[in-house]
Structure formats: C-alpha cells, structure tokens
Amino acid sequence: MVDKSGDRVRQMFAEIAPRYDLMNHVLSLNVDRHWRSKALRFLKLHPGEPVLDTCTGTGDLALSIAKQLGKETRVIGSDFCPEMLEIARDKRKRKLPSYQQVDFVEADTQKLPFADDTFQAVTVAFGLRNVAVTEVGLSEMTRVCKPGGQVAVLEFSKPTAFGLRHVYNAYFQHILPRVGQRLAKNDQSAYQYLPESVQAFPSGEALAVLMRQAGLKNIQMVAMTFGVVTLYVGTK
Numbered sequence: 001m002v003d004k005s006g007d008r009v010r011q012m013f014a015e016i017a018p019r020y021d022l023m024n025h026v027l028s029l030n031v032d033r034h035w036r037s038k039a040l041r042f043l044k045l046h047p048g049e050p051v052l053d054t055c056t057g058t059g060d061l062a063l064s065i066a067k068q069l070g071k072e073t074r075v076i077g078s079d080f081c082p083e084m085l086e087i088a089r090d091k092r093k094r095k096l097p098s099y100q101q102v103d104f105v106e107a108d109t110q111k112l113p114f115a116d117d118t119f120q121a122v123t124v125a126f127g128l129r130n131v132a133v134t135e136v137g138l139s140e141m142t143r144v145c146k147p148g149g150q151v152a153v154l155e156f157s158k159p160t161a162f163g164l165r166h167v168y169n170a171y172f173q174h175i176l177p178r179v180g181q182r183l184a185k186n187d188q189s190a191y192q193y194l195p196e197s198v199q200a201f202p203s204g205e206a207l208a209v210l211m212r213q214a215g216l217k218n219i220q221m222v223a224m225t226f227g228v229v230t231l232y233v234g235t236k
C-alpha cells in the first residue's frame, strides 16, 4: 500500500522542489511539456472567466493557461506544498511579469478554499494520484467548477500494448528510480514512490467511473504517447 498521507507527500515534494522542473524534463525526455500543452489545446477555455489549476506544483500548467487566456483572466494555482508554490511565484514574475491576475495559493485539493461554481475549468496535472483520497479531491474540484464547466485530469496511465508495456515497466520501475535518485541526490523515496503510486492509481475507465461518481458527465479520454499519459475531461 502506497503511503499518501498529506505529511509524507508534502515533505517529499518540499525536498525535491528545487530540482523538480529539471527532473521532470530529464526523466520524461522533455515530453512532459508536450503533455501539458496538448491538454491545454484540448480544453475549451474562454478569456475572462477564472480557471483553477490544483496540485499546481511549480505552476507550469497554470502559467500556460494564463498565457493563453491573457492578462485579464484570473488564474489560480493551488498546492499544499509552500516550497513548490515559491518556485511557481518566482516563475510567474520571471515569465509573465505583467500578469497580476495569476495567484498561487496554499490549499489542500481535498478542501479547496473557494465557493461552489466559481471556475470555468478546474485542472490537475500529475497531481490527483498524490491526493490521499482521490474521490474527495475529485469531488472538491467538481464543487468549485461552474455548471457546464470542465474538470480535467492529466495523469500517468498504464500502456496496454504488450511490447510497450514491458519497455515502459522496465524504464519506470528500474531505470527511473535510479536516475531519479542520482539527480535528486538526497532523495530516493520520491522516485520509488513515483512508479508505485502510478501502479496503484486507477486509470482509463476506472478513473472515469470515479469522475462520474463525483458528478461529472461526458467523460472524454485522450491517450498520449501510447497511453503512458491520459487526459480525462468531464463536464459538470
């Protein structure tokens, strides 16, 4: 059983925060940027209406959304790890200095400090898997989304093609933890945790079921990179 208690997960991300972006790009062979931008292209977002990116980490998806919608649109990135948020805020100042409507706030995705029906879209990229109780995270994301709005989950999934599954498992379970540990220097558990948490997390129809239970409908699933990652989008 993977330990996803809030303290453990927060501590783990606090430790890797300074190297998180570098590790992401190296370990995914830079494909992580492509996954987020493809997800963004798929969503139908309207300038002027607020968007929330939960488990925003170092803020890449929130900042891409803001850039697409323009500086008048309110975009909030929330996360419960202050060290990750600090990097997101610095990045915002460096990359989008005039975007004052972008905010990074400390919040647990299981208890979002926003009113019901606030955002045109609520997103989470590579974050829901880490939330202690998936159903509670999804239900909070749905609560703060406007009726008719979109809830989007971008997450690792398990490739089904036989040959690919073997290559993927070898990379994810043996190579990635070793390379991760070396690059992160002092932290082994984060890169052991990654394959374990992906293995234990529902993917495909199993996650779609949880999204429906949270009150979403018309769940669309878009497989990326042969199903290594899937984008799930539901409508409230």
Ligand SMILES: C[S@@+](CC[C@H](N)C(=O)[O-])C[C@H]1O[C@@H](n2cnc3c(N)ncnc32)[C@H](O)[C@@H]1O
Binding pocket: 009, 010, 013, 024, 054, 055, 056, 057, 058, 059, 060, 061, 078, 079, 080, 081, 084, 107, 108, 109, 110, 124, 125, 126, 127, 130, 131, 132
């Ligand atoms: C793998 S990172 C993903 C960051 C970013 N979304 C991305 O695409 O790179 C997962 C993030 O989820 C955050 N997180 C995990 N559980 C959380 C929770 N219950 N509430 C808020 N943030 C959480 C962690 O602090 C971490 O920043």
